[in-house]
Amino acid sequence: MWRIWRRVGSLSPLFSSPKSSILRQAPYRLNFLGILSTENGTPATIGFFSKEKTPFIAFVLGGPGSGKGTQCAKIAEAFGFTHLSAGDLLRKEISSNSENGAMILATITEGKIVPSGVTIKLIRREMESIENNKFLIDGFPRSEENRIAFERITGVEPNIVLFFDCPEDEMVKRVLGRKQGRVDDNIDTIKKRLKVFAALNLPVINHYTRRGKVYKINAVGTIDEVFEKVRQVFDDCKQMIK
Numbered sequence: 314m315w316r317i318w319r320r321v322g323s324l325s326p327l328f329s330s331p332k333s334s335i336l337r338q339a340p341y342r343l344n345f346l347g348i349l350s351t352e353n354g355t356p357a358t359i360g361f362f363s364k365e366k367t368p369f370i371a372f373v374l375g376g377p378g379s380g381k382g383t384q385c386a387k388i389a390e391a392f393g394f395t396h397l398s399a400g401d402l403l404r405k406e407i408s409s410n411s412e413n414g415a416m417i418l419a420t421i422t423e424g425k426i427v428p429s430g431v432t433i434k435l436i437r438r439e440m441e442s443i444e445n446n447k448f449l450i451d452g453f454p455r456s457e458e459n460r461i462a463f464e465r466i467t468g469v470e471p472n473i474v475l476f477f478d479c480p481e482d483e484m485v486k487r488v489l490g491r492k493q494g495r496v497d498d499n500i501d502t503i504k505k506r507l508k509v510f511a512a513l514n515l516p517v518i519n520h521y522t523r524r525g526k527v528y529k530i531n532a533v534g535t536i537d538e539v540f541e542k543v544r545q546v547f548d549d550c551k552q553m554i555k
């Protein structure tokens with residue numbers, strides 16, 4: 314059984330339940346390759362959804378500029394995770410002139426959300442090609458539709474969700490100071506992204522809060538100060554990270 318028990322710590326004010334299961338205990342599930350896999354593993358599955366290879370997944374969420382990417386880089390280094398930034402994967406698609414490139418560019422420029430199928434395909438491709446069992450999925454899911462599609466396609470839920478909680482004025486300041494040449498790092502797009510965050514992304518965080526999976530982290534402070542709080546979360550979760 315894929316059942317784990319989580320310690321409840323002072324770090325996790327959003328916990329609604331002291332225990333949760335890694336996987337929803339569905340009678341069957343589809344793996345990334347579309348192979349039907351039963352609870353007891355028959356027929357044999359390939360990829361992540363065989364029991365031996367089911368990865369530990371942390372979704373890393375928060376508004377634009379809350380520090381997701383910065384903290385993910387530090388978590389990856391300190392705890393051996395593979396960092397998958399959904400935004401970076403989409404930007405790579407744009408620069409590789411893929412068939413969806415123009416649509417993705419227009420969507421990002423407007424601060425809207427790329428269709429779930431496109432983003433999940435990119436995440437899936439990375440997860441299948443990387444030999445690691447610990448993934449940080451940064452900036453995804455950004456809507457309930459994203460979340461439901463991911464869970465339907467993979468048959469799994471994230472083990473934990475980090476939520477970087479940051480005041481809007483601080484997020485705006487950080488995004489405008491980012492200087493990475495991004496098409497969406499301008500005041501007009503940021504305003505739209507903040508609205509999209511409140512309308513579509515917060516419901517995802519609320520959903521996982523109800524599932525007892527969210528670690529809410531105050532994102533105000535220096536990068537190192539924030540990372541100390543993040544480190545405590547991952548130290549706390551060591552038992553459940555394979």
Ligand SMILES: Nc1ncnc2c1ncn2[C@@H]1O[C@H](COP(=O)(O)OP(=O)(O)O)[C@@H](O)[C@H]1O
Nearest residue numbers: 377378379380381382383487490491534535536
């Ligand atoms: N704790 C922090 N304090 C000040 N600036 C930060 C902090 N964390 C990140 N930044 C800076 O803010 C900008 C946005 O950070 P980033 O990690 O890209 O956020 P996100 O991925 O959530 O949009 C970057 O320029 C980054 O260097």
Ligand SMILES: O=c1ccn([C@@H]2O[C@H](COP(=O)(O)OP(=O)(O)O)[C@@H](O)[C@H]2O)c(=O)[nH]1
Nearest residue numbers: 377378399400420421424425426427452453
């Ligand atoms: O799952 C995702 C992740 C990103 N984006 C798009 O890519 C942009 C930039 O995302 P990223 O995570 O890079 O931004 P950040 O929050 O780090 O500033 C978002 O505003 C969306 O337009 C998306 O559509 N789906």
Ligand SMILES: [Mg+2]
Nearest residue numbers: 381382400452
């Ligand atoms: Mg980012």
